[in-house]
Amino acid sequence: MEIIEHLKNHKSIRRFKSDPIEDTLLRDLIYCGQRASSSGNMQSWSVVISREHASREKLYELHSRQKMILQAPVVLTFCSDFYRIRRWLKIHQAKGSFDDFLGFLTGMADAVIAAQNVAVAAESRGLGICYMGTTLWASDKISEHLNLPENVVPVTSLVVGYPDEEIPEVRARLPMDAIIHEETYHPKTDQEITDLYREFEKQTWTRYSRIPGMQDKLNEAGITSVAHYYTSDMKYSKTLHQQVSEMFVELLRSKQFM
């Protein structure tokens, strides 16, 4: 398939077969991540491969009990990593650095760029992937579980495996004009935002109505629009968002990135 068509056809997979992924294939996918751009060629990231069932059970608990983590054979946790580089600098008696917020951000960009290459490569080989945004939400406990040393912080994860569902339709996206700004940022008017979100809201609400039990839960909670759902207690509540934000700053401090 043409590469652009491949990218346009991405769909996250959320039900997996337990079939294992051959080790040579998995390493090949990660190698695609390694070949992606990296800031100053520092390769300031690392990946922890979780295959053992006991480990995935723990990750399942930490990632809000998303069943796909138990189904799929592999979870990849991508980390911003300056531990290795700082050790290397020390061996050479070079000046230390990177144990600061810019270090963390540099490693986070490297880690996410690599993760996306792994995702694209995996899909090209018939595998399905799903990003775990919950990695940020449970980064302190994931760090502990994976035994991460100072200057290593998890930033995203991929569940990888063979799909056990019909490949879903591509998910609704906003019109491109919501994302693109020419030359400088042009905030939209209320009317423009309403127009840009209309079709997205409609398609997303229809999708919700097809998820078994979802409509009842929305009714119980008195949620009547996609916007209300997003910041409700069912999705991303403000209180939790703030708690996680504080935890993350604390994690960066304890990992000597702040």
Add this chain to the structure above:
Amino acid sequence: MEIIEHLKNHKSIRRFKSDPIEDTLLRDLIYCGQRASSSGNMQSWSVVISREHASREKLYELHSRQKMILQAPVVLTFCSDFYRIRRWLKIHQAKGSFDDFLGFLTGMADAVIAAQNVAVAAESRGLGICYMGTTLWASDKISEHLNLPENVVPVTSLVVGYPDEEIPEVRARLPMDAIIHEETYHPKTDQEITDLYREFEKQTWTRYSRIPGMQDKLNEAGITSVAHYYTSDMKYSKTLHQQVSEMFVELLRSKQFM
């Protein structure tokens, strides 16, 4: 070309022709970014397209005077963006949220995932790309230049254009065992780190020696190894790294992400 082979063959391009990129092609590349995964399908990112010469001249100054910014027809600045989403929530009188550190990180992951899809798509169409790590270093001034509102912060940029150089060889990378950890993180011994970096150091030092004038500068500064170069005043000095870290925290505060 097979997708995996395409990913493995990535090389950053640093000299560009001034040939413009057709608008339909550029939008197609950005659309590939839009189709990538996004946390909770919030699409919490945006991209500012800089084409005008005056704008690229300003970006050239802000990105440490890297000439490719003046040569290439397009610079794409990718931003973590919750401004649009918060406006949308407000229009619907939904609860506000995401104006916190977790919001910023969520948008940063979305923005970088999208950027990497744009990079992969661009290269598949014969274009060259180079990431600008300097985006983080000058994020305050870039924000000002691009007129970014609250809850919008630039996290990475791509220079995009047709290559005006022989496609370089793929750049040295560490052996995969430096990056991969099985089940839990296993810090390497000094000997293992020395072994893992040996070939990388050799290839990188050889590359430095081929850059006109570089060897003289290294000699003048008394730099005799790649490790010493990385934290020297020529590359990523600790003092600057700390200053930028402080600036970035301040930027997050002023953009209401902290």
